[in-house]
Amino acid sequence: MASAADFSLGTVRTALTPQERFAEFMQARGKRITRQRQAIVDHVTARHEHFDAEQLLAELRSTPADAGASRPTVYRTLNEMVEAGLLKKMVLDGRAVYEHDYGYPQHDHLYCTSCQQLIEFSSEELIQLRNAVAATHQFRPQGHRLIISGICVNCRSKRSTSRQQDRV
Amino acid sequence: MASAADFSLGTVRTALTPQERFAEFMQARGKRITRQRQAIVDHVTARHEHFDAEQLLAELRSTPADAGASRPTVYRTLNEMVEAGLLKKMVLDGRAVYEHDYGYPQHDHLYCTSCQQLIEFSSEELIQLRNAVAATHQFRPQGHRLIISGICVNCRSKRSTSRQQDRV
């Protein structure tokens, strides 16, 4: 049977396309690649922004080509994509927000509480800090999530006009 | 009118007790200190662990002295306590978890995905890292949240017996 780990071309680049990886993951557990699942994976793969389930659902519906998918199917498929390692899920203001994970380097976020924009950043120091802290507590780290909330440049300037600002 | 900021005794220590601060906050906006609100604030203040709304509700109900409070009142009061700066709220696995904020130094968490335990830690370096990153993006930081998930010492040892491990 084929294995994704057999290849290793350089740094973060991965051997399989997200679609291939998904197919492999699904096949491995006897799940099928249906029209809906394919449409969802393709659509998500085509864009690199953060998004939530309802957004995706709406976009799929407005797409002429693929006939879209129902809400349950969208939610089910997003979960499968997270399990497959294609997407990473985070919870913001009560709803799940997804971002690409497969083939992307580890990173964290700046979250603008005024316009809800997520800005990515990576920090090698943070990883080291994380490992050091974990070691101190004899804790085995599996992952982490840092969200720095505040006001982004855009909102800082137009802040004077309309009252912005929300919870942290 | 009285102001909490008039005092400033030393480092992290605060002048008013949580109860006093809450009372001041409420008075300032014409809200009353009812039996229920008092019971909730007292109960929460008496313990320093992390907790969620349902837990608190159950504890209040099982407490003989105060007759407890209804679910809506518990939720309403928790929100008020967060607004008053007494509690900090974070969302974990779908529900809100609260911890003391007033008079406590900034800290972050290690989260055991096996037993759901939260372990606190503080890191001055993290604050600096945060500010440096924010500065790079001309972002005005208002707060941050770092959660390192993994397996705690206890679960690491008893891990062999029953299969643990969950999502990040």
Next chain:
DNA sequence: TTGTCTGCAAACACTTTGCACTTTT
């Protein structure tokens, strides 16, 4: 053909809200 999917509607967990009655100030 067989077993997995889909979509619908209903169920869910957590949290908030409308409203009549109660309580604090």
Next chain:
DNA sequence: AAAAGTGCAAAGTGTTTGCAGACAA
């Protein structure tokens, strides 16, 4: 007495699930 609070039941979110018909392998 006046204003704000409480509790109940109901409404809301966002997300999941049972099930009968639809479809991929």
